Amino acid sequence: AQTVTQSQPEMSVQEAETVTLSCTYDTSENNYYLFWYKQPPSRQMILVIRQEAYKQQNATENRFSVNFQKAAKSFSLKISDSQLGDTAMYFCAFVRGAQKLVFGQGTRLTINP
Amino acid sequence: NAGVTQTPKFQVLKTGQSMTLQCAQDMNHNSMYWYRQDPGMGLRLIYYSASEGTTDKGEVPNGYNVSRLNKREFSLRLESAAPSQTSVYFCASRGRDERENSYEQYFGPGTRLTVT
Numbered sequence: 001a002q003t004v005t006q007s008q009p010e011m012s013v014q015e016a017e018t019v020t021l022s023c024t025y026d027t028s029e030n031n032y033y034l035f036w037y038k039q040p041p042s043r044q045m046i047l048v049i050r051q052e053a054y055k056q057q058n059a060t061e062n063r064f065s066v067n068f069q070k071a072a073k074s075f076s077l078k079i080s081d082s083q084l085g086d087t088a089m090y091f092c093a094f095v096r097g098a099q100k101l102v103f104g105q106g107t108r109l110t111i112n113p
Numbered sequence: 114n115a116g117v118t119q120t121p122k123f124q125v126l127k128t129g130q131s132m133t134l135q136c137a138q139d140m141n142h143n144s145m146y147w148y149r150q151d152p153g154m155g156l157r158l159i160y161y162s163a164s165e166g167t168t169d170k171g172e173v174p175n176g177y178n179v180s181r182l183n184k185r186e187f188s189l190r191l192e193s194a195a196p197s198q199t200s201v202y203f204c205a206s207r208g209r210d211e212r213e214n215s216y217e218q219y220f221g222p223g224t225r226l227t228v229t
Contacts, residue, residue: 033216044220059127101207103156
C-alpha cells in the first residue's frame, strides 16, 4: 500500500522568507501523480500544485515550486517570498491513476509578520 | 460551474439523532468521496464511490452509510449520531482534467458537525 509521510508537524517563518515543506512517499508504481493541498483557517481544501511522475521537470505555480526526486521518493514544496496569506495546513497527497488519494498527516505553516 | 457543493454548512445533533449530509458536483466526475477531519489531524476516508452505482468503505466507515444517487450526488448518512462523530466532513470529487491531462480532486467547503 502507498503511504505518504510529512515529517514536519509545524513550521514557522517570517514574511518574505522562503520555506520548504517535506514529503516522502512509498510506492512501487512508476506512473502516478503527486499534489500539494493548502487548507487555510477557512477549512477549504485548495489545490496548490501537481506533479506527474513521468515528467522530469519540476512543477511551478507562481511562488510555489516543487523539488521532485523520483528515485528518492521525495516531493518537497518550496514557497518563495512567503506571505501572511500562506498561513495554513499543507497536505501532500499521492495517487495512481483513478485510485483514491493518499494524504500525508499535514504540516501547519505559520507566516509571521 | 459551482464545483463541489455541500449542505448543510453547520449542524448540531443530539446523540442518537440521524441526519444526511448532501454533496453534489457539476464537473461530470466519476469518483466521489467522503472524508472526516478531526481537530489537528489530516483527512480520513469514510466511504467512496468510484462510479455511479458503486460504493466502497474507506478507513473509518463504522457508523455511516452512503448513497450514490446519480453521477452528480453522493450523500452520507449518520443513522444514530454519537459524540465521536463530531468532526468536519468534506466531500470531494475526482475526474480526468483533459486540459491538465491529470486526475484532479476537488473538495467541497465542508460541513461542521457537532454531536452533543
